[in-house]
Amino acid sequence: MAKSKRISIMLSSRCTTKFPNDATGKSLTEIRKELQKEIQGEKLLGHQLFDVWINEDSAPVGHDADSWEACLVQVRDCDILIVISNGEAGWAKTAGDIGICHAEYAEGLSTTQAKVRVVALPNVTDKKGEEGERNRRFQEYLSQISPFHGGEAKTIDDLKKRVRDAINEALISLTQRGVAAFGSSKFNKGQALDWSRLNFHQRKSAMEKVLRDSMVTYKGAQAADAGVNLLVGETSILTIIHAIPAAFTIAAARELVGRPFLQDHELASSLKKAAGPLHIIACHKSATETQASNLLGFPDATVVSGEFGVYVADNTQKVQFAFLTNCRDSTHTRHAFQRFMEWLEQSGEASELAARAKSRARIVNVIADENKKKVK
Template sequence: MAQSKKISVMLSSRCNDRFPAGSDQTLSSIRAQLKREIEGTTLFGKQLFEVWINEDAPPADGMQDSWDACLQAVRDCDVLLVLSNGNAGWASGDGDIGICHAEYMEGLATTRGKVRFIAMPNIPVGDSREAEAARNQRFQAFIAQQTPFRGGMVSTVEQLRDRVQEALLDAVVVLTQRGVTAAASSRFDMGQALDWTRMDFRQRKRAMETVLLQALTGGEAPVGDAYAIVPMADVNIAVFVHAIPAAFTVAAARELVGKPFLRDHEHAHLLQGAHGPLHLIACHRGATEHQATALLGFADATVVSGPFGVFVADDVQKVQFAFLANCRDASQTRHALQRFREWLDQTGEAQRLAKRAVSRARIVSVIAAELEGR
């Protein structure tokens, strides 16, 4: 990230495309106006933002070409505002992705949380030559896969200006709050984190599970219960909570959880009005993909690392669980769960999770019926 006393904002868009279509204004001129307005915003009389647009960026050193300079600006900025009309931008070769596509992809790959996507009407793909049309189709398909919350399409310059202001305000508030949480998480030798460390394994395990249940239900954790019925993608999911109260490498802590999905058939009676189960495993320390696949028992599954921890889904047995990493205190535990649910919604994985949960419920019911009939 850029080391500056101001918040660095990058405006990414096409340059010469006109907006609205057929008007006399280009996106380049609109970006210049937005830059002046944003940089003119002050806090206590001091300039708060500095805005990077490629039109007035200083020359890069001889080791960088234009492509490298733009992607470096994406990595350096604190907030990336993507103003997209579906045009992928220029590219070196006919089979390459465009620069607008690359900037958006680089922002998502490096720091997804700083990216704000603002949608304008897509340009007609068929109006371009074949290579450009294919490049734009790839970009528009990529956008559709990301499913970012964008607040509706803008069709006028005034709407675009309002949406940029809203997106920038949201980014400043959200990233500030996340920064506070991250700063707090770096000290585990005081406060509630220290209180939890003083507990024995079973006490800490119960504390971690109670916080997860409270966060899932929005209230008090049900006494004696280790699950909650949670709606996800319009499907009621039975979510079971567990906790590994020390590092995963500590066998005594790990064995308190075991492989909980092997006992799913014991909870078949809970699946009359719900589906699943989904297992959430709060980890007092970190979590890795290797540890997740070791718990599952094999590596041929969907395994995704994210800011929340690790998510695992087996598309054969429909087993699903998530490691929520660094649950050192109540705040960190709630935050890990929040990040997991945000990831489900942002990526569209919630729909896939719900579909697998429906299948898992049928599998569990059959296993339970077979065992009862022995």
């Protein structure tokens, strides 16, 4: 991140490309220069708040390794990255490489995903050859990441408004995240201290109650005897709530949860009108991908770390669970679940989770039926 007394904003886009269907014939370079002047002219309490970087500000360099790296340095250093995308990947160093616009977007996501915002323009028409292939790779990448961009900007005025709205939303979101981050490592006061005074069983109950209360407030959610039927997309998924009331490394705390998916067949009666189950495990402290894999029992699975914690999906048995980390009090517990739901939607994983949950329900029902036969 840039260390200055102003907020650094980078506007990333193609340069000479004309704004589509506009009578003025303005290029994206001209529009970004106008945006730069307008945004830098904004003041807060009498002070200039923003520095806006566009690649036209840098020294003229060719399409080589130095200019490529110069752009990526700006991506890493900026506080907010606004990607104005018309589906063009940009120039590339050699045939087969990704374009510079593609690289800037990917670098922003890998550096600090929360600072990246996409403003979409209508995609360019298909082109042939290496450039067309680069564009298709970029457009596919954009669709996979599934960024929220609120539809396409049809006019220059609409584009400018969307850029301003994106900056405004980023400022609020990043400020709130920053406040939470600064306080997240101190749990020696308030409810966090109260929870630390509880024994394992009391703390486990408190964590599970908060998580359940948070879940049932989501649109379409319904309380169930076994847990909460949570609406993910258009699929109702039976979500089972657990809590590890101390560090994951403490066996006595970890064993209070065990491997809950081994008892999924006992939930067959609750899966008549819902898919799943999905297990949500609130962790009082941290959890790692290795610990998540160990709980599953084998490493060959989808394991993803995020701001919420760790998500695990077994693509064979369709077992799914998520660790929500640092659930030290009700605020952090609710926030961790909120971040998990946001990640599901923003990443596109929600549809995958729902599909696996439907498969898991069928598997669980078959196991339950076989166990009934065995009893007879």
